[in-house]
Amino acid sequence: MVMPYTAIQFTVLHKLKTFASGSSKTENHINLSPYLSYVSGAVAGCAATVGSYPFDLLRTILASQGEPKVYPNMRSASIDILQTRGFRGLYSGLSPTLVEIIPYAGLQFGTYDTFKRWTMAWNQVQYSNTAAEESISSFQLFLCGLAAGTCAKLVCHPLDVVKKRFQIEGLQRHPRYGARVEHRAYRNMFDALKRILQKEGWAGLYKGIVPSTVKAAPAGAVTFVAYELTSDWLESILT
Numbered sequence: 001m002v003m004p005y006t007a008i009q010f011t012v013l014h015k016l017k018t019f020a021s022g023s024s025k026t027e028n029h030i031n032l033s034p035y036l037s038y039v040s041g042a043v044a045g046c047a048a049t050v051g052s053y054p055f056d057l058l059r060t061i062l063a064s065q066g067e068p069k070v071y072p073n074m075r076s077a078s079i080d081i082l083q084t085r086g087f088r089g090l091y092s093g094l095s096p097t098l099v100e101i102i103p104y105a106g107l108q109f110g111t112y113d114t115f116k117r118w119t120m121a122w123n124q125v126q127y128s129n130t131a132a133e134e135s136i137s138s139f140q141l142f143l144c145g146l147a148a149g150t151c152a153k154l155v156c157h158p159l160d161v162v163k164k165r166f167q168i169e170g171l172q173r174h175p176r177y178g179a180r181v182e183h184r185a186y187r188n189m190f191d192a193l194k195r196i197l198q199k200e201g202w203a204g205l206y207k208g209i210v211p212s213t214v215k216a217a218p219a220g221a222v223t224f225v226a227y228e229l230t231s232d233w234l235e236s237i238l239t
Contacts, residue, residue: 001052001055001056001058001059004048004051004052004055005048005049005051005052005055005056006048006223008044008047008048008051008052009044009045009047009048009105010044010227012043012044012047012048013040013041013044013109014026014231016040016043016044017029017032017036017040020032020036020040025235026228026231026232026235029113030113030116030117030120032113034110034113034114037109037110037112037113037114038106038107038109038110039106040109041105041106041107041108041109041110042101042102042103042105042106042109044105044109045101045102045104045105045106045108045109046098046101046102046105048105049094049097049098049101050094050098053090053091053094053097054078054090054091056097057081057090057091057092057093058074058077058078058081060164061077061081062074062077064164078090092166093163093164093166095189096159096162096163096166096189096192097163099159099189100156100159100160100162100163103152103155103156103159104152104153104155104156104159104160105152107148107151107152107155107156108148108149108151108152108220109148111147111148111151111152112144112145112148112224115143115144115147115148116136116141116144119136119140119143119144120136123135123136138225138229141221141224141225141228142221142222142224142225143221144221144224145220145221145222145223145224145225146217146218146220146221148220148221148224149213149216149217149218149219149220149221150213150217152220153209153212153213153216153217154209154213157205157206157208157209157212157213158193158205158206160212161196161204161205161206161207161208162189162192162193162196162205165192165196166189166192193205
């Protein structure tokens, strides 16, 4: 899931920033308006979600089925979904996922670019050396990515909870683990939010926030650093 998602996301993001700035060089993208950073991040996130969504669905189902497993692998899970729910079943929960990814990806990329600008300004104050002013260390990039991922996850986690509730609708479970999840548990996203709040309170919308943030924030930070370094390396050998 991660490979196609990340590939599509950064490709679309780079194309949008290149179009907006008139330059394909990453160093020129930092001067874009903060609003464009948020919008381009949101659009890139949407494109990546649509392109890789079936893998996200299968991952959630395989992780939620418990033990003993009903589906031993991705193939058996995808065949069962296609037979019981058709091709549309592979995109079950796409709407709430897109509603979640727009603010999440927008915040993640927008705040990342903002933190990068602040870091460059801080370097300018700390160093009189021009090269030092313009460069950002890998560790600083990592911290920018970590902060951006944490902010985005804390704000958007309730939408992620709702998305996963839709994804596991109709999920088969072994009787020892629990009954089949109700096929149509919620009418729509707003109904899901309302019922979760009624039955579980605000805490229900933040279930799993700690492990989710511990996983997402460092992963996003490493991804940003890898992307920045790879982009700089490719630009150096291709231009």
